[in-house]
Amino acid sequence: MNFFLSYIILAEIFAIVALSTNFLVGVIGIFSVSQAAIMGVGAYAYAIAVMAGIPFPLALLLAITLCALLNVATSLPSLRLEGDYFVVTSFGLQIVATAVFMNWSAVTGGTSGIAGIPAPRFSGLSFDEPENFVFLSTFALGLASAGYWLLMRSSYGRTLHAIRLDELAAVAAGRHVLQMKLGISAVSGAYAGLGGALYAIFMSFIDPSSFEIHVSVLILTMLVVGGARTLAGSILGPFIILAVPQMLTLLALPPHLIGPLRSLAFGVILVSFMLWLPKGLAGRKI
Amino acid sequence: MLFLQLIADGLVNGCAIGVVAITFTYVYTTTGVFHVAHAGVFTLGGYLAWYLSKEGIPFVLCVALAMVICAAVGAAIEKGIYEKLLKRQATPLVQLIASLGLLAVLQNLVAILFTPNVLQFESIAWRMKVLHFGPIDLTIPQVLTVFTAFAAVYGLIYFSTKTNLGRRIRAVASNRTLAEITRLKPFEVYVYVMAISSALVVLPSVFIGLDQAMQPYSSVLVLLTAVIAVISGGLGSIRGAFSASLVMGIVQNAVLIVVPGRWSIALTFTLFIVFILFRPTGLFATKIRRAS
Amino acid sequence: MVHMLQVENVTKNFLGLRALDACSFSLDQGEVTCLVGPNGAGKTTVFDCITGFLNPDAGTIMLNGETITGMNRRKIVQKGIGRSFQNLRLFEELSVIDNVIVCLADDSGNDPITAILRPFHSQKILDRKRGEALKILERVGLEHKADHFVTQISFGQQKLLCIARVLATQAKVMLLDEPTSGLSATALKNMVDVIRQLSAAGMTLLVVEHNTKIVRDIADKIVFMHQGRVLASGVPGDVLERRDLADIYFGGGN
Numbered sequence: 057m058n059f060f061l062s063y064i065i066l067a068e069i070f071a072i073v074a075l076s077t078n079f080l081v082g083v084i085g086i087f088s089v090s091q092a093a094i095m096g097v098g099a100y101a102y103a104i105a106v107m108a109g110i111p112f113p114l115a116l117l118l119a120i121t122l123c124a125l126l127n128v129a130t131s132l133p134s135l136r137l138e139g140d141y142f143v144v145t146s147f148g149l150q151i152v153a154t155a156v157f158m159n160w161s162a163v164t165g166g167t168s169g170i171a172g173i174p175a176p177r178f179s180g181l182s183f184d185e186p187e188n189f190v191f192l193s194t195f196a197l198g199l200a201s202a203g204y205w206l207l208m209r210s211s212y213g214r215t216l217h218a219i220r221l222d223e224l225a226a227v228a229a230g231r232h233v234l235q236m237k238l239g240i241s242a243v244s245g246a247y248a249g250l251g252g253a254l255y256a257i258f259m260s261f262i263d264p265s266s267f268e269i270h271v272s273v274l275i276l277t278m279l280v281v282g283g284a285r286t287l288a289g290s291i292l293g294p295f296i297i298l299a300v301p302q303m304l305t306l307l308a309l310p311p312h313l314i315g316p317l318r319s320l321a322f323g324v325i326l327v328s329f330m331l332w333l334p335k336g337l338a339g340r341k342i
Numbered sequence: 343m344l345f346l347q348l349i350a351d352g353l354v355n356g357c358a359i360g361v362v363a364i365t366f367t368y369v370y371t372t373t374g375v376f377h378v379a380h381a382g383v384f385t386l387g388g389y390l391a392w393y394l395s396k397e398g399i400p401f402v403l404c405v406a407l408a409m410v411i412c413a414a415v416g417a418a419i420e421k422g423i424y425e426k427l428l429k430r431q432a433t434p435l436v437q438l439i440a441s442l443g444l445l446a447v448l449q450n451l452v453a454i455l456f457t458p459n460v461l462q463f464e465s466i467a468w469r470m471k472v473l474h475f476g477p478i479d480l481t482i483p484q485v486l487t488v489f490t491a492f493a494a495v496y497g498l499i500y501f502s503t504k505t506n507l508g509r510r511i512r513a514v515a516s517n518r519t520l521a522e523i524t525r526l527k528p529f530e531v532y533v534y535v536m537a538i539s540s541a542l543v544v545l546p547s548v549f550i551g552l553d554q555a556m557q558p559y560s561s562v563l564v565l566l567t568a569v570i571a572v573i574s575g576g577l578g579s580i581r582g583a584f585s586a587s588l589v590m591g592i593v594q595n596a597v598l599i600v601v602p603g604r605w606s607i608a609l610t611f612t613l614f615i616v617f618i619l620f621r622p623t624g625l626f627a628t629k630i631r632r633a634s
Numbered sequence: 635m636v637h638m639l640q641v642e643n644v645t646k647n648f649l650g651l652r653a654l655d656a657c658s659f660s661l662d663q664g665e666v667t668c669l670v671g672p673n674g675a676g677k678t679t680v681f682d683c684i685t686g687f688l689n690p691d692a693g694t695i696m697l698n699g700e701t702i703t704g705m706n707r708r709k710i711v712q713k714g715i716g717r718s719f720q721n722l723r724l725f726e727e728l729s730v731i732d733n734v735i736v737c738l739a740d741d742s743g744n745d746p747i748t749a750i751l752r753p754f755h756s757q758k759i760l761d762r763k764r765g766e767a768l769k770i771l772e773r774v775g776l777e778h779k780a781d782h783f784v785t786q787i788s789f790g791q792q793k794l795l796c797i798a799r800v801l802a803t804q805a806k807v808m809l810l811d812e813p814t815s816g817l818s819a820t821a822l823k824n825m826v827d828v829i830r831q832l833s834a835a836g837m838t839l840l841v842v843e844h845n846t847k848i849v850r851d852i853a854d855k856i857v858f859m860h861q862g863r864v865l866a867s868g869v870p871g872d873v874l875e876r877r878d879l880a881d882i883y884f885g886g887g888n
């Protein structure tokens with residue numbers, strides 16, 4: 057039972073991060089392989105804040121704001137330019153973030169990470185147990201989905217689509233393309249920060265390996281499988297992809313090969329979907 | 343004289359990065375694909391050479407065999423994946439995600455077939471041997487890194503300016519749509535480009551592996567550094583990309599004097615961000631741009 | 635007298651090719667000016683220079699006496715110069731009305747805070763913009779296609795939609811790049827009517843047009859370009875009668 061609940065909770069958390077990726081990859085069509093890094097910043101920021109005695113809502117807000125700002129700051133230079141700079145900054149951000157998580161030991165605990173992150177409690181109800189936490193994660197995913205839906209149907213959302221479809225025509229229409237992209241980049245960062253904070257609460261332990269580049273690839277795979285630019289896609293993807301490791305554990309594999317095999321599977325999935333189903337299962341053309 | 347030694351080590355690193363940079367640029371400017379899976383080919387080449395040398399095959403043959411196999415892998419990637427995507431007019435984003443997936447496939451195949459752990463070329467006895475050049479000490483693999491890098495750069499320059507195939511590749515790179523109409527057969531050219539680049543990138547992989555160690559996942563860092571060098575140098579010329587890589591290698595090593603090694607990538611990257619904020623066109627003023 | 639738009643000695647080179655060579659002409663309020671010239675004359679390049687998509691190497695462009703050369707593209711749109719593209723560049727995955735909504739001068743609601751945190755306000759803005767966009771679609775006769783996708787309407791309607799998009803920016807000067815090319819006879823007549831109505835409503839228009847019959851029909855003034863130079867400008871009667879220009883035009887150059 058607990059096992060099943062954990063699966064649900066993790067899938068919900070990753071669905072929030074997949075939505076964050078969707079804003080970039082699906083909505084404005086830029087590549088991102090640093091979602092895990094941003095998620096990690098959210099997780100560390102939350103953990104450090106809460107353990108310093110800051111109350112839950114404030115710590116959460118702090119994590120979200122920090123991630124939004126970070127995403128804007130790191131994407132600013134590459135968004136100002138055309139072409140493939142974004143690929144480089146995205147890879148770079150991921151690698152630098154991992155280096156910081158590992159090496160800034162005084163704050164992040166280095167390779168041993170941070171353990172014993174307390175779960176919030178509301179009037180006697182603690183979110184330690186999956187039975188309770190699942191309400192929190194479901195609620196958060198509900199809010200995130202509502203936000204996504206509202207944003208996409210607003211005039212802002214329509215403008216973002218237009219920018220992806222033809223940036224030059226959007227400029228000719230007098231739109232402030234950079235400002236719009238930065239706005240969505242902030243939202244994307246906020247979503248990843250929320251996902252990271254929830255992850256930290258649920259696991260009560262974080263270390264650099266949870267936010268490595270493999271995880272970023274995992275998140276991208278979720279989006280690609282579910283399908284870009286739809287709410288359904290971002291939610292479906294994590295539920296499917298998180299089931300893959302479970303299936304791998306059913307095969308009796310040597311333990312040291314499980315990690316690489318899983319990543320291999322994700323690689324194969326990415327390539328196959330790009331070749332044969334770039335829309336994903338429930339998405340739109342990218 | 344520690345400083346001179348750091349500079350020399352930096353130059354050696356720069357040479358290794360340089361070969362990755364020029365081969366990446368070669369693919370990028372011709373085919374238009376942001377070939378991140380190049381890092382996977384890099385990994386594969388090093389491990390193949392390691393495996394073959396462990397089996398007792400003479401070292402030169404190991405390297406040659408690894409290059410041939412990687413050339414075949416590169417050609418297969420082009421034929422089997424990139425060509426299909428390009429013919430279907432997939433967006434750059436789709437090409438990029440496919441390339442990222444390929445990178446994961448190659449790295450993890452290596453980890454599964456060989457080992458996910460750090461490994462060294464134990465069967466090669468001379469890899470630790472040090473040569474003295476005045477105040478500077480270099481290992482034999484380091485010296486070979488430099489020699490092969492220069493051979494690769496000048497070989498590639500000679501090839502692309504003096505041979506028919508090389509000139510045809512340049513013609514395709516300069517105008518892809520036109521190339522399709524004329525009889526240059528761009529898709530055939532792409533296969534050659536991928537094969538050549540994939541073979542050459544084996545060299546730095548093997549010699550870095552010999553000198554230091556190998557690990558299936560570290561090549562992303564090498565590629566990132568190389569791409570940063572390519573952009574900083576300004577896209578367009580093989581020489582420019584290589585020179586920028588040398589500068590990059592030296593800078594990365596020189597900062598070791600003031601910051602510990604584990605921060606060097608963070609510092610490099612931050613410098614890069616600041617750099618492109620102020621000089622988006624690179625040092626030599628040609629913008630990074632997809633071949634169109 | 636200050637012209638609505640004045641192009642003065644504008645020169646633009648592309649790697650040794652002189653696409654524009656000291657071009658000068660002017661547009662007056664409410665007039666339709668046809669930009670005529672063989673392929674490669676530099677007509678689209680003129681548009682690009684006026685709208686800031688290209689920076690001229692020399693010369694000045696003035697709107698109502700104010701220099702706009704070197705201004706950024708968005709600023710120029712806000713000043714009231716709108717353009718269409720020769721290859722349409724419609725947002726193909728959006729509906730007809732969304733194509734217009736996205737181009738409205740009104741930038742309110744175009745931020746994530748409003749969209750997510752003030753959903754009702756955001757909806758109100760969207761409704762208002764929809765109303766505005768519908769009115770613009772009516773001006774070009776596309777209101778009945780508002781909720782179709784761009785790919786579902788005819789080519790002629792797509793060209794009208796391009797005009798609607800420019801109208802949405804509240805342009806005072808409209809630059810239309812070949813609005814009639816490739817149209818069927820009825821669509822053509824329709825387009826000519828729309829252009830006439832715009833002009834009657836006080837719009838200043840610069841229209842790239844290849845068909846001399848239509849030029850005669852709509853033009854108050856003609857600017858004739860060849861190899862980046864303005865060879866003649868004036869009233870249609872004068873310019874269209876000149877044999878030398880006709881030779882260039884129909885002789886395909888030199």
Ligand SMILES: Nc1ncnc2c1ncn2[C@@H]1O[C@H](COP(=O)(O)OP(=O)(O)OP(=O)(O)O)[C@@H](O)[C@H]1O
Nearest residue numbers: 648651653671672673674675676677678679680720
């Ligand atoms: N970005 C560019 N780079 C290089 N040359 C260009 C560029 N844009 C236009 N040209 C060249 O400048 C000249 C003028 O082009 P332009 O598109 O302005 O002509 P045009 O009058 O609009 O022709 P058409 O009737 O075919 O639309 C042409 O020779 C064209 O090849």
Ligand SMILES: [Mg+2]
Nearest residue numbers: 677678679720
């Ligand atoms: Mg034109």
